Amino acid sequence: MTTTVESPPDPRAETPARSAASLVDAVFRAREFSIAGALVLLVLGTYLANPRFLSHQGIKDLLLNASILVLLAVGQSAVVITRNIDLSVGSVVGLSAFACGKFVAGTDHGVLTVMLLGVAIGVVCGLVSGALVSFGRVPALVVTLGMLYIIQGVDYWWAQGDQIGAADVPDQILGFGSGSVGVGVIGVPYLPLIALVLLAATAYFLRGYRSGRELYAIGSNPEAALLAGVPIRRRILAAYAFSGAVAGFAGALWLARFGTVVADNAHGWELTVVSAVVVGGVAITGGTGTVWGAALGALLLTTIGSVLIVLKVDAFWQGAITGALLLLAIGVDRIVNLRMTAALRKRSARHGNGA
Numbered sequence: 001m002t003t004t005v006e007s008p009p010d011p012r013a014e015t016p017a018r019s020a021a022s023l024v025d026a027v028f029r030a031r032e033f034s035i036a037g038a039l040v041l042l043v044l045g046t047y048l049a050n051p052r053f054l055s056h057q058g059i060k061d062l063l064l065n066a067s068i069l070v071l072l073a074v075g076q077s078a079v080v081i082t083r084n085i086d087l088s089v090g091s092v093v094g095l096s097a098f099a100c101g102k103f104v105a106g107t108d109h110g111v112l113t114v115m116l117l118g119v120a121i122g123v124v125c126g127l128v129s130g131a132l133v134s135f136g137r138v139p140a141l142v143v144t145l146g147m148l149y150i151i152q153g154v155d156y157w158w159a160q161g162d163q164i165g166a167a168d169v170p171d172q173i174l175g176f177g178s179g180s181v182g183v184g185v186i187g188v189p190y191l192p193l194i195a196l197v198l199l200a201a202t203a204y205f206l207r208g209y210r211s212g213r214e215l216y217a218i219g220s221n222p223e224a225a226l227l228a229g230v231p232i233r234r235r236i237l238a239a240y241a242f243s244g245a246v247a248g249f250a251g252a253l254w255l256a257r258f259g260t261v262v263a264d265n266a267h268g269w270e271l272t273v274v275s276a277v278v279v280g281g282v283a284i285t286g287g288t289g290t291v292w293g294a295a296l297g298a299l300l301l302t303t304i305g306s307v308l309i310v311l312k313v314d315a316f317w318q319g320a321i322t323g324a325l326l327l328l329a330i331g332v333d334r335i336v337n338l339r340m341t342a343a344l345r346k347r348s349a350r351h352g353n354g355a
Contacts (some may be wrong), residue, residue, distance in 0.1 A: 031281040031332075035296045039303060046307045053310050060180075060189060064257065066302035067191035068093075068250045072269065073276045073298040074195075074202050074291050075246030078239045080277055081206075083219040083286025084133060084140040086240060088125060089247040090269035091151035096121045096251025097261040098155055101164030104173060104255075111176045111256070118252030119245050125151060126244020130237040148270065152263075159263035166259030177256030191253060195295075198246070203291045215239060219286025275322050276301050279329045301325075 046053045072089050079086045096118040104114055125147065132143045166174060180187030206212035217225040218232055226232055255261055274284075280297025282289030305318050 032290065032293045032296060035280060035293065035300060039296065039300050042300070042303055042307060046310055050310050053307075062303065062306055063192040064189055065306065066299045067189075067195045068253060068257070069269075069273065069276060069298040069302055070195040070295045071198060071246055071250045071253070072273045073280065073294040074199055075243035076273050076277045077280075077282050077289065077291045077294040078202070078206070078215060079140075079243045080274075080282050080284060081215050081219045081286055081289060082236050082239050083222065084236060084239070085144060085274065085284075086126075086129065086243045087141070087144040087270045087274070088129060088147040088151060089243060089273055090266040091148045091155065092122050092125045092244060092247035093251040093254060093266035093269065094261075094264060095125070095151050095155045096248040097254040097265045098159060098164065098251075098263055100252045100255045101169065101261045102158075104170055105164055105168040108170055109173075110170075111173055114173055114255065115249060115252045118248040118250075118255075120248065122244040122246065122248020122251070123241055124244070125248070126241040127237065129244070130240025133240065134233040134236040152267075155263045161263075163260060163262040164255070169255065169259050173256050174259050177253065177259070191257060194253070199291055199295050206291065211235065211238075216287055219283075219288075221287070272301060272322065273298075275326045279325045281329075284330060297329075 043054070052058060072093070076086055076089060099121055100114050100118050103109065103117055129140075129143050129147050132138045133140045136143075176190060178189070180189045181193060182188055206215065214225065214230045214235055217228065217230055218235055222232060251266075254265060276298035277289075277294045278284050278297070279300065280289070280295065281293035282291075301322055304321055307313075308315065308318055
């Protein structure tokens with residue numbers, strides 16, 4: 001009788017893989033900390049120039065203004081991680097907001113009904129884009145840019161120059177958009193709490209579930225992911241459906257937040273969302289980054305806009321600053337990727353020679 005004894009795994013063979021993962025995690029933790037540090041310095045500097053910036057109402061307005069952009073950045077991150085992009089999110093927000101406004105105008109519909117309608121509209125838009133990208137294999141830039149114009153055209157045709165006023169929206173929906181948990185100065189608005197819950201749930205899913213980690217695998221190396229048995233098409237379709245659902249949900253929240261909606265709500269936001277995601281450390285080439293970083297990027301861009309208003313700086317500078325931050329983030333990503341690749345090669349070679 002022959003007994004086969006399996007040799008234990010060589011710990012030296014596992015070291016490069018563990019070192020690579022640790023290096024990647026350390027780099028992006030440093031990226032998020034640097035964004036948070038820049039945000040703190042920006043807020044403190046503005047406070048010194050105008051102490052009213054950090055008043056209770058000022059903080060509340062800042063959180064409310066950032067909430068929708070944070071939501072959109074979370075949804076966009078899931079797509080960008082897979083090495084794709086969704087340029088239709090702004091138009092989906094506009095369509096969802098107007099459709100929800102039309103649906104509730106002069107009625108007593110509740111908040112839950114409106115939110116579900118917004119999500120349903122977004123899911124349909126996301127599935128169309130995702131199907132064309134994943135199964136039709138049409139470039140994501142072409143598909144989502146086309147969807148942007150199609151949705152905008154449908155929205156304008158439907159609106160015919162009309163708008164939904166706050167007087168037409170049920171009070172309970174408007175109350176939800178401006179309501180808070182708690183009372184007085186300690187009240188926290190609903191919208192930032194919703195954004196935080198979705199942010200935490202998405203972050204946990206991406207890191208804690210296999211299907212979430214597979215999105216990173218697709219963005220890092222699609223060919224290797226395919227060989228590993230990852231259902232690439234279904235994962236990309238799901239990422240677009242999620243991005244669309246979040247955008248539709250954000251449109252319903254837009255209605256609750258502002259009350260008045262027109263056909264071109266959130267026009268141009270798609271580039272702001274992409275900028276927030278990339279500035280937050282999600283690589284435009286896919287495979288790396290976190291939704292926490294994307295949320296920080298969204299908060300940073302929103303804060304910059306508020307700071308410019310407080311300091312009475314011309315509004316066109318916001319676009320210039322956003323563009324500069326985007327170019328800086330892409331440049332940093334490129335430099336970091338080159339250095340990480342070189343460092344990993346050196347470690348692999350060193351462990352290989354020591355084997």
